[in-house]
Amino acid sequence: MLRKPKTITASRTAPKSLKPQKARQLIRRFHNLQKWRAIVFKRLVSQYPDLDEKSYKKSLGQAYSDEYQEFKLPKCTDTTPDAVITDSSASVAKLVGALAKMDAEIDLRGGLHVYQMASTVGQDHQRGGDSSKWLVKWFEQQKRTAASALEIGCLSATNAISTCGRFGHVTRIDLNSQGPSILQQDFMQRPSPASDADRFDVISCSLVLNFVPTPAQRGAMLKRMTDFLREPEPVQTGSEHKNKSALFLVLPLPCLSNSRYFNRDMLREIMASLGFREIQSHEAKKVIYLLYDWEGKQAMTNVVARKKREIHSGGTRNNFYVDMNGL
Incomplete structure (x- = not known):
């Protein structure tokens, strides 16, 4: 030990x-x-x-x-x-x-x-920039609410997702909890849902995926998120998004714009294979905000095996990559 x-x-x-x-x-x-x-x-x-x-x-x-x-x-x-x-x-x-x-x-x-x-410096909610404000803004535009949400990598229990009233019960987890309202937990070690009551209408994952050590573990994390989302209900006329679960994903922009091995098209392909449909996005100076509807397990497909290869050369590139092979 x-x-x-x-x-x-x-x-x-x-x-x-x-x-x-x-x-x-x-x-x-x-x-x-x-x-x-x-x-x-x-x-x-x-x-x-x-x-x-x-x-x-x-x-x-x-x-x-x-x-x-x-x-x-x-x-x-x-x-x-x-x-x-x-x-x-x-x-x-x-x-x-x-x-x-x-x-x-x-x-x-x-x-x-x-x-x-x-x-997220410059995006602190007290300075007008909490990253979850984009999730709240998009839900407000869609006149959308959720009964429950899971926030992975939670920094504050007083951010927009927790205080706006649109997300019902918010479960907050982080590897290093900074307060009693945030559960100290690794999402990959969180017990699998025993029933639908343990699943969520929304998952927020802000600046966590890029910190996962390996490309394969990043792929596994994205796939595991689908186990924690509620299956969509039949869509009613005029309520395209209301009966679907959602994923709010925030990444450093260079993960998609300056990687040797990865880009936004590749992320779209991966997310589509997991049943996610991108419905909103916003590129800031340093990060990108993405909102997905989840179409359910029936929409999931196998990703075509892809060999990691260099698609952009240059000494200033980063090595970010997501590996879905074998998942």
Whole structure:
């Protein structure tokens, strides 16, 4: 078992706000850490094929644990990768050490919660920009309500989705809860619905999917969302959306506009295969907001197997991708 460091961020409250310059630095650092981490993890898997994201810490043992515990957070957010990242002949021991240090830095910088905060600087609801306001706006335009909603990656229990009165009972979950009204829970570990009473009319997933470690896990997360949505009821005349469940998805815009391997057309294909029909979208400076109606299990199809390949070249591209193969 790994010892938890006394300073681990999961046990402390994240900063209330971030200045724009600090936010940009953190976003770049998180993106770089994710990119470098993926490189190191892939190289370790080539040495240990049974290594996976769920159990790798235990598998890598004391060597990983010691490096993780001893890591000290640097003051700077340098964009230069560790020499191990660029050394194709680096030993397994060095790769394990590099992975542990990157995991420790991600945790000590606040993990997903602080990344979400940094990504939404300028969109804080107190400054007029809470991301869920777009969901509320679109539901108001459609004169639409919901009996229940699940908010994955919830930052605040006082955001628009919770206070507008259109979404009935809102269940809020986050990996690192920041308040008693937010359940500390990993969506992928949430028990599967036992009945329709455990399903939702709306799922909101804001700036979470891009933080999931691997492309395959991102695909699995999108597919699992369909298990938590209520099946649509027969549509009545003049109420096209009212009897359908919905998904509100927010991603950093570069995931679709600046990825080597992925674009918006590919996302549309994936979402269509899961029974989702895009009905609204909005591109802001840094993020994209998407609203989907879910047509139900009967509308789901198998995605044609796709090999990950480069579709855009360039050194400034990111590696975001969603893998649906085998799902």
